[in-house]
Ligand code: HEC
Ligand code: HEC
């Protein structure tokens with residue numbers, strides 16, 4: 105076998121110097137096989153870190169997989185939706201995620217409905233880049249399959265060579281979503297496609313896995329009609345793992361989305377093979393970032409900066425027709441409010457992003473500054489320093505006219521709803537107006553003499 109050649113072809117000392125010689129680890133060919141699986145990264149290369157403790161991220165996944173690979177032979181499978189939207193930033197994310205999957209040695213990637221938002225031309229580019237098999241067998245272009253329906257992988261398992269068939273399909277329920285961006289594509293119902301594939305896969309290999317971009321219910325129907333799969337990884341079931349379900353000899357599994365968990369399916373020792381047990385590992389702080397995966401993330405952020413995506417955020421006119429003045433412009437008349445604001449977390453929200461190296465990332469900056477989505481709002485720390493951080497006008501609205509003539513241009517109430525553009529559950533799960541307001545409470549009469 106190729107790998108053994110490499111191991112025995114190098115002197116022991118050289119191996120030890122390379123750090124790849126670990127006397128305690130079982131030899132490659134005697135290790136048991138495990139299948140690692142997950143669905144729908146949805147663009148979460150890493151979690152945003154807005155609330156603690158933060159869970160998930162590809163750099164942590166890299167570490168988990170590296171640890172597992174010391175004791176097991178891995179089959180690495182990903183199911184659908186690397187990203188969740190179209191646009192340049194999602195293209196950069198998708199490319200980065202493909203590189204990360206390559207780095208971690210992924211064998212197969214099935215496509216989901218959001219992947220198709222990137223368009224077929226772009227998916228072809230990603231397919232070229234991906235070292236594993238990009239699957240989605242029931243999508244046709246011009247009457248021909250647009251992607252492979254399955255791939256065959258050989259792996260050692262307890263001293264034997266095990267052959268695995270990995271099939272990838274998408275639910276026909278997503279046909280409309282897929283065709284909105286790609287009207288030339290058609291989708292054959294998954295069950296119908298499997299009827300076609302059955303003679304080719306039913307008796308192939310020792311292990312058969314289906315990556316299915318569809319619901320648990322549909323996966324169950326498949327397991328009943330096509331009972332020769334050992335494992336079906338499904339999708340669209342939320343951000344946490346679901347309890348595995350046994351249907352005949354098939355185990356239906358889902359490890360949650362947003363790259364928070366990794367599913368691990370352990371195989372029985374001997375043929376006929378079966379899934380012995382399934383675990384879901386939550387990617388907590390206990391997993392350090394894998395340095396190579398982290399380097400790919402930093403390279404992605406560098407591209408976001410180099411392409412200056414911050415400058416291409418779509419802008420709309422402000423609701424009250426005023427421009428932005430910046431928090432400092434309020435100080436002369438609202439001295440006490442300004443002092444209070446300066447001591448709040450809002451006043452260092454940009455520094456937080458700088459520390460996280462996300463300060464040029466429009467997906468983060470939008471909530472950590474004043475008015476990114478508006479004409480005349482934040483552009484960059486250099487061009488609009490007065491609008492960095494969450495400022496007075498993040499809540500009170502654009503107030504340039506008010507600052508020039510406060511009597512004529514009143515601002516009205518900010519109210520608790522002004523918090524909700526940013527303190528959304530995904531970024532501020534513990535938000536409660538009463539307790540949060542107490543930490544930033546202000547609202548003094550304007551300084552006398554300013555009237
Ligand atoms: C929808 C708005 C929103 C977006 C988008 C957003 N944030 Fe936040 N961020 C918040 C809010 C609100 C808080 C405060 C949460 C709380 O304390 O309840 C916060 C807090 C944080 C904190 C914690 C600060 C601390 O010291 O406690 C970090 C770090 C952070 N954000 C980084 C990011 C990064 C990185 C991104 C982009 C990947 C991002 N944020 C995108 C709204 C957002
Ligand atoms: C030139 C002095 C001055 C400046 C500068 C100024 N304000 Fe005011 N502001 C006032 C006065 C005076 C009032 C009270 C108006 C009234 O009650 O008749 C007021 C009222 C307010 C109110 C209460 C709502 C309202 O319109 O009555 C808010 C909120 C407010 N200011 C926010 C801001 C913000 C934010 C800025 C900076 C962008 C700012 N102000 C700049 C003088 C000023």
Ligand code: HEC
Pocket residue numbers: 449450452453454456457470471472473494498499519520522523524525526527537539540541543544
């Ligand atoms: C423009 C987006 C935005 C708006 C609007 C906003 N916040 Fe925030 N808020 C943030 C961000 C970002 C942070 C984290 C700042 C940091 O630490 O970097 C934050 C942090 C906070 C914190 C500190 C949390 C802590 O645990 O220390 C409080 C309190 C808070 N916000 C209250 C409010 C309230 C109350 C409102 C509405 C009246 C509001 N915020 C409106 C973005 C926003």
Ligand code: HEC
Pocket residue numbers: 431434435438441442443445450494495496497498499500516517518519520522544546547548550
């Ligand atoms: C995180 C959101 C937020 C930020 C930032 C903020 N405010 Fe407020 N402010 C409020 C809320 C909410 C109220 C309560 C009254 C209301 O709903 O308008 C208020 C009240 C006020 C009032 C009294 C309004 C009245 O009707 O009596 C003034 C004046 C004011 N803020 C000025 C400022 C100034 C000046 C800054 C910046 C130095 C600032 N605020 C920053 C949310 C904010």
